[in-house]
Amino acid sequence: MTTGDPTTIRRLYGRRQGHKLREGQAGLVEELLPTLSVPADGPLDATRLFGDDRPLQLEIGFGAGEHLAGQAAMRPDHGLIGCEPFLNGVVGALGHIDRLGLTNIRLHMGDALEVIERLPDASLDRAYLLHPDPWPKARHAKRRFMNAGPIALLATKLKPGAEFRFGTDHPIYCRWAMMIMRARPEFDWLVEGPQDFLVRPDDWPETRYEAKARRQGHEVWYFRYRKR
Numbered sequence: 001m002t003t004g005d006p007t008t009i010r011r012l013y014g015r016r017q018g019h020k021l022r023e024g025q026a027g028l029v030e031e032l033l034p035t036l037s038v039p040a041d042g043p044l045d046a047t048r049l050f051g052d053d054r055p056l057q058l059e060i061g062f063g064a065g066e067h068l069a070g071q072a073a074m075r076p077d078h079g080l081i082g083c084e085p086f087l088n089g090v091v092g093a094l095g096h097i098d099r100l101g102l103t104n105i106r107l108h109m110g111d112a113l114e115v116i117e118r119l120p121d122a123s124l125d126r127a128y129l130l131h132p133d134p135w136p137k138a139r140h141a142k143r144r145f146m147n148a149g150p151i152a153l154l155a156t157k158l159k160p161g162a163e164f165r166f167g168t169d170h171p172i173y174c175r176w177a178m179m180i181m182r183a184r185p186e187f188d189w190l191v192e193g194p195q196d197f198l199v200r201p202d203d204w205p206e207t208r209y210e211a212k213a214r215r216q217g218h219e220v221w222y223f224r225y226r227k228r
Contacts, residue, residue, distance in 0.1 A: 021091060028094040029087070036097070038081065038108040044118045049106050050079040055125040058157075059083065060112040060145055061132050063207055065093025070205030071128075072102045078125070080105045083112035113150060122159045131209040134170035146177045148184075155186035158227040163190075165204065166223040169213035174221050187225040197221050 021029065038044065046054050055078045062068040062082040072080045082105060084090055090109045097105055108115045135143045145151075146166070158164060164187065168174050181187060191197060200206065200222050210220055 021087075025091045025095070028091060028098060032094050032098060033090065033107065033109075036094075036105060036107050038106050038115055042118070043120070044115065045120055045123060046079050049081065050104065054079050054104075056081065056119075056123055057126040057128070058112070058116070058119075058124055059128040059130070061085075061129065062093060063089050063131065063209055065089065065096045067128065067130055067205045067207050068093055068105060069096035069100060069102060071203075072097075072105050073100055074203060076104055078104060081108065081115060082106070083108045083110065083115055085110055112145070113153070116150075116153055116157055119157045121156050124158045124162055126163045126165070127154055127158060128165045130165070130167040130207055131169065131213070132173070134168070134173040136170065136172045141176065144173070144176065146173070146180050148180060151180060151184055152186075155184065155227060158186075160227055162227045164225045164227065166225070167200075167204075167210065167220065169210065169218040169220045177223070181223070181225060186228055188228060190224040190226055197223055 038049065042048075046052065046056050049056075055075075057071060057075075057078055058081045059068045059071075060083055062084045065082065065084075068080055068082045072078070082093060084093065084107070087109065090107060093105070093107060096102070129145060132145055133143075135141060141147075154164065166177055166181075168177065181189065198219075198221065200210075200220070201224070204222065213220055
């Protein structure tokens, strides 16, 4: 990915399922997921996904879906696309969607690049990459989404003025991400002082990974970038 080609490394993940699903969870996968899944092929846009021309947001690796569901609840007139390779995470998101009665989320169980490549240029109003797997060993750095190729691709899909948010509690990934983003001419870092990257914005719902990091005494960093 460091070559600038987002397709250089296509498998960014390991296991796709953890613990066995309970009966209710399996039911959500069998009944609710098919109604919310991103179509498997062809171009994607708001009209195809949601039936109208609405603002689009994308979350790359949504974990258990707390942030995705929170954003969808705050902005019912937006369409949220969530990409997550792990079945247990998808089940978590389905639980939030079902409990809150959300109708403005579409899910892709797989690599986010498979969706991003199919979106029109300048179609996203906001994108999120929150607490991704840090792949801390140097030999695994190419597996990180935060690399020149994927970020360049994402930049083409963001509207001018759109926001890209990145969060992590891992110091290695934090330093790596700052290096990658500093080299991207498409983005301005929205920062005036330390509070801008040390304090979570009010419209940034907490994820369970962030909560766990804080319980373990880790510092968490919040980055906001605007597409030029």
